[in-house]
Structure formats: structure tokens, C-alpha cells
Amino acid sequence: MGVLRALRRHAAPATDADGRRISAALAELGRRGQRSAAARLRRLRTYLVLAVQAGLAAALAWLISHELLRTSEPVFAPVIAVAVIATSIDRRLRRSVELLVGVTVGIGVGDLLIAGTGTGPWQIGVIVALAIMVAILLRGSSSLITQAGGTAVLIASLTPTTQDLEVPRFVNAGIGGAVGLSVALLLLPLHPLRLVRRRANPLFELFTSQLAATTRALRNRDARQAQDALRALTQDTQLRQLHEALQAAREVVTYSPFRWNRRGTLIQYEEGAEHMERAFRDSRGLVRRIASLIRDGEPVPDALPGAVGRLCSALRLLHRDLSAGREPDRTREETLWVVTEAARATEAGLGFHGTAAVAQLRTMAHDLLRATGLDRSDARTLIRRTFAAARAR
Incomplete structure (x- = not known):
């Protein structure tokens, strides 16, 4: 007991900073537990x-x-x-x-x-x-x-x-x-679209959450937050799971007579997923440029985080449209707003990395328009005209 009292006397008193660190650590532990429980529940529903x-x-x-x-x-x-x-x-x-x-x-x-x-x-x-x-x-x-x-x-x-x-x-x-x-x-065949949607949910959650984090990093000029988002986007597990789900769904709609009526919707989702995957990989280049932009102290016009935020919204709409098998008009409209905001950021003045980030935004907008069913020529024309019109205002 005497040893314990001596240790207490010589121990450094807890500070407010220590308390904040402990609280932050406990809060992060709680969030991880919630995410883990949610992931287990999603897996149970899927299987x-x-x-x-x-x-x-x-x-x-x-x-x-x-x-x-x-x-x-x-x-x-x-x-x-x-x-x-x-x-x-x-x-x-x-x-x-x-x-x-x-x-x-x-x-x-x-x-x-x-x-x-x-x-x-x-x-x-x-x-x-x-x-x-x-x-x-x-x-x-x-x-x-x-x-x-x-x-x-x-x-x-x-x-x-x-x-x-x-x-x-x-x-x-x-x-x-x-x-x-x-x-x-x-x-008792699997429901092909439900299977694909549940496998795609984690991918879209990762994609949109990290783009939202990148938007906040731009507004707060927080390079570390942008770097954390880039690190999260390097994971390919969700992409592999989506590929497996699409292959399984294709098999079901091919061999199960009760699911033949889902063929058209699944084909639309497969075509959209191919271009969405390209957008996911392109996003790494976008976030990398944004992290460099912040570190180098380049200008950040309000329209630039606005463009990234619009991109996040367009992805959410794309997921809903593809899952429901409906015409993705709202996704196209929101994607063109991404291009508009990117053009306004260019007009406001950008540095080297900012200009490269706008180019990545245009590329990702092209990927999303292709995912909605537009051919290459129409997608390019829409982006070029929208960008030029926004800069001319």
C-alpha cells in the first residue's frame, strides 16, 4: 500500500488534454464497435x-x-x-x-x-x-x-x-x-437485385463517406484528413464483393425462371457498375491532388469543395437509381452540377494541384454519366458544353 501511495504522489496530475485524449479514444472505440456490429448485421441479412x-x-x-x-x-x-x-x-x-x-x-x-x-x-x-x-x-x-x-x-x-x-x-x-x-x-432462388444492392452498399458508403471527408478537408484546409480519406479509398475489398455479387446475380437470372424478369435491370446495373468502378479508382487521384493542394497552400475557391460535395450527392443518387432500375435523370443533373462547380472554381483561380483536381472531377463526371447509360460521345459533349457555359457566365 505504501508503494501505491508513493506512486500516486509522484504521478503527474491528469490534465484537460489527457481527459480529451481519453474521451476521444473511448468515443472512437465505441464507433468501431458500432461499425463492427452493423457490418455483422449486414452480413447476416445478406447470407x-x-x-x-x-x-x-x-x-x-x-x-x-x-x-x-x-x-x-x-x-x-x-x-x-x-x-x-x-x-x-x-x-x-x-x-x-x-x-x-x-x-x-x-x-x-x-x-x-x-x-x-x-x-x-x-x-x-x-x-x-x-x-x-x-x-x-x-x-x-x-x-x-x-x-x-x-x-x-x-x-x-x-x-x-x-x-x-x-x-x-x-x-x-x-x-x-x-x-x-x-x-x-x-x-428458393436469391433475389438478384437485393443481393447486388446489399453487396454494393458498403462500397457506396465508403466512396461517399470519404468524398464527404475530402470536402470537409478542403473547407478546413486539413491535409491529414484528406490523406486519411485517400488511405481508406485504397481498399479493394468492397469492389471484389460487388463483382462476386454481380456474377452470382447473373447466374440466378440466367438459370432461374422465376428471376428472368430481372435480366434487364441487372444488365443496366452491370453496365453502370463498370463505369462506377472507374470513378472509384479515379477518386484516388482526385483526393491525392486535394491533399497536395492543401499541403502546398494553394487557393481553395468555395466552388471546389462544392464540386466534391456535389460528386458525393451524384454517387448516392446513382446507387438509388441503379438499385431501383429507374431512369437516372437526377443523377445526370447532379453530375452536371459537379462540372458547373468545377468550372466556377477554375474561373476563381487555382494552382497546379487545383487545376489537376478539376481535371479529375471532369473525368469522374464522365464516368458517372457513362454509368447512367450515356455513350462516350454524348457524355463528353455534355461535360464540355456545361464546363464552357459555366466559365462564360
Whole structure:
């Protein structure tokens, strides 16, 4: 106790600055916790349908194999059905076929060798090696090879007490695969636009929030805030997730008759997403120029942060228009306001980095107009005329 009292006597008294730092740290910790909880909730909403699909597929596969076909060991059917559902939503049909082929190879090689050699450590090694060799000869992917080897281990190590089960095992694998695909594409298909929208939300949130931060950095002349926004925009995770969602949605509207009516809207979203991705990558150049502009003390006319703020608004409108499948007239109008504000900033006077930032704004405006469905020529003409008209006023 005496040591503690001595430490307290010699400890530096807490200052207001210390209290502010502690409060800021606790506040940031709370914000991170909220963001993490929100991210988990979004992930649950996105994948909840997969859990329902898996449960339905497992129940149907067991019912068909055990009750209708009277298979004595129907476990392979629900296992394969769940595996088909659990495969990545990206390219599910292809991955499901690879899964079925891998299981079939593993079952076939395992059953043939066990019938002649029995089971044991060396038999497991030989069976797995041969199953993988067959998968390689079939020019299988890593997924197919892994599945063939894993199934061979299962077959070699869990010898059935009932003999002559080779045909039921093959039948169960086929039933499970067919049921899994039927549930995923026919009975309970994913809603393609809802899937894409939920995967796109984090990307648009990142994009717009960092552009909003860049707007504040310009108004406050805060180079560090602009640099933080640039660092956040270098992440590509959200782009990859959007690509996966678009591929999965394309597969659903191609193979599921109940989703064929969504083809046109999805095509529009795919075309828009391609140009939106370019705008996302171009934004890094814009924010980098803005950070340099602030550090070098170049002039910041009020119209420049206004242009970046308008760009943020145009992106939000684009996301809503693409998700709803409606004509993006409001997005086009807001994008042209970006060009107008950029022209006014040019007239007010800019330095080297400011001029380069305006050029990036025009490029991003072109990307957004293309994302709304305009062709290259029309987009360029609109931007050029709007910029010239604004400078002439």
C-alpha cells in the first residue's frame, strides 16, 4: 500500500488534454464497435437466405433418399445438398458441378480399392493419392481435387457395415447435388437485385463517406484528413464483393425462371457498375491532388469543395437509381452540377494541384454519366458544353 501511495504522489496530475485524449479514444472505440456490429448485421441479412436454402435442401435430400428411394445410409444426400448450397454464391453452378465430380471420383476410387484391399493406414494413403490423380487427369480445379481427396478419406476411414453400397452412394451424391441446385435456382432462388444492392452498399458508403471527408478537408484546409480519406479509398475489398455479387446475380437470372424478369435491370446495373468502378479508382487521384493542394497552400475557391460535395450527392443518387432500375435523370443533373462547380472554381483561380483536381472531377463526371447509360460521345459533349457555359457566365 505504501508503494501505491508513493506512486500516486509522484504521478503527474491528469490534465484537460489527457481527459480529451481519453474521451476521444473511448468515443472512437465505441464507433468501431458500432461499425463492427452493423457490418455483422449486414452480413447476416445478406447470407440469411443461404441458411434457409441449406436447411430446406438438407431436409428434401434426406426425404428423397431415405423415404422415397429407401436408401439404408442416406447421409451423403443431405451432406452434398448442403455443400452445394454452401459453395460460394459466385459461380455457384460451376462450383457445384466441380463438387459433384470430386465427390463421385472420391467415392468411386474409394469403393473400388476398399473392395479389394480392405481398410488401414496405407490403404487410406493409396486411395487418396489415386483419387487426386484421377481428379488431376480430369483437369479439375483445386476445389475438385480437394473434394475428391476429402471424400476418399471419408470413404476409406468410415467403412460401412452394409456391403454393396457403391450404387446408393453414387445415387445419394447425385440426389444431393440435384436437390441443392434445385433449391438454389428453382425453389428458393436469391433475389438478384437485393443481393447486388446489399453487396454494393458498403462500397457506396465508403466512396461517399470519404468524398464527404475530402470536402470537409478542403473547407478546413486539413491535409491529414484528406490523406486519411485517400488511405481508406485504397481498399479493394468492397469492389471484389460487388463483382462476386454481380456474377452470382447473373447466374440466378440466367438459370432461374422465376428471376428472368430481372435480366434487364441487372444488365443496366452491370453496365453502370463498370463505369462506377472507374470513378472509384479515379477518386484516388482526385483526393491525392486535394491533399497536395492543401499541403502546398494553394487557393481553395468555395466552388471546389462544392464540386466534391456535389460528386458525393451524384454517387448516392446513382446507387438509388441503379438499385431501383429507374431512369437516372437526377443523377445526370447532379453530375452536371459537379462540372458547373468545377468550372466556377477554375474561373476563381487555382494552382497546379487545383487545376489537376478539376481535371479529375471532369473525368469522374464522365464516368458517372457513362454509368447512367450515356455513350462516350454524348457524355463528353455534355461535360464540355456545361464546363464552357459555366466559365462564360
